[in-house]
Amino acid sequence: MDREGFDALVAKAFSQPADLGETHAFLAVQGGKLVFEKYAEGFGPHDTYKSWSMAKSITQALIGILVREGKIDIHAPVKAPEWPAGDPRAAITLDQLLRMSSGLAFREDYEPDNPSDVIDMLWGSGKDDVAHFAASFPAAHAPDHFWSYSSGTSNIVARCAAEAAGKKGAEFETFMREELFGVIGMKNVLPKFDKAGTFIGSSFCYAEARDFAKFGLLYLRGGVWDGRQVLPEGWVDYARTPTAQTPKAFEEEGPYGAHWWLGMGGPGSFSANGFEGQFTLIVPDLDMVFVRHGRSPGEQSKNVKKWLGAVTETFRK
Structure with missing residues (x-):
């Protein structure tokens, strides 16, 4: 590697x-081993860090576990009480939600001064039942015809997971710990739930940086952990299969799979x-996982993406 550049x-x-x-925190894992770890002053390895939308990928993993157990079909229409028979939304599938292609209207804007459905969902009128709030929006497009990033759809997905598991609230948290977190050694994880008992899978799953690294390693290893097939075979490939986007969305947001983003660390x-x-x-060709936590609003976050890309390249020298 280019150690000086790194x-x-x-x-x-x-x-x-x-x-x-x-x-605040930066970790590098290669070959399944922690090869670099650094924290800012006031932060450490046993602190929990915000997931924000990294929780969406954890939600995707939970759906995978339910697929493995034969409890859910991602290609079947979602049975949402807000979408009665005959409603065009009743044709929306879990697959379309996971790929952000449901066609539901939703404004993903984090600026408090702008009208924002995501802020209203997480902290306003929708906070007690985030999935109902999101599912109540009208269809802006036909399913599978328009890509639009939406935290609302992730909370509908989280409710689907709870319904398939037959659990919600504390019981669903136990399911998360027994079937995912405990299996891969995520020791200090705190998922948040709304008053309806739905995991707020769009945004809130606090964990140690090392825990997020373990989660990344699970996907790097194709969903297998210590010989156990945690995620069904092919689920990781599904996560990283590109979803159709408009040229504008591709240019502004970057390529997207199924609740995972693509290409930040190079092809694959x-x-x-x-x-x-x-x-x-996750960078399969280098057998690496990188984890970064911090506070980088707006354009700074885009610059961190470029920084991570540059860090990755130092291992290709």
Whole structure:
């Protein structure tokens, strides 16, 4: 590797430059081993860090477990009480929700001064029942005809997972711990639930940086952990299969799979991305996982993506 280049990039990130914002934690795993770990002053390996939208990828894993157990069919129409028979939304499948192609209207805007459905869902009128709030939106497009990133759809997916498991609230949290977190050794994880008992799978699953690295390693290993097929065969390939997007969406947002983003660390890489620069990046050709936590609003978060891409390249020298 280019160690000099790597060290320079890490030093820059932890100096809190104006273009990258604050970096609180950075980890690199290669060959299943932790090969680099650094924390900012005031942060450490046993602190929990915000997931923000990295929780979406955890939600995708939960659906995978239910697929493995034969409890859910991602290609069947979702039976949402908000979508009665004859409603065009009643044709929406879980697959379309996972690929952000349901066609449901939803404004994904995190600026408090702008009308924002996601802020209203998480902290306003929708906070007590996030899935119902999201599922109540009208169809803006026919299913599978338009890609639009939406935290609302992830909470509908989380409700589907609870219904398939036959559990909600504390019982569903136990399911998460027994079937996912406990299996792969995620020791300090705190998922959040709304008053309706739905995991807020769009945004809220706090964990240690090392825990997010373990989650990334599960996907790097094709859903297998210590010889156990945690995710069904082919589920990771499904996660990283590109979803059709308009040229504008592809240019502005980047390529997308099924609740995972694509390409940040070069061809074949995929990542769980969260608000303000939370990233778990998986790079199969290098057998690596990178985890970065911090606070990088707006354009700074986009710059962190470029920084992670540059860090990845130092291992290809």
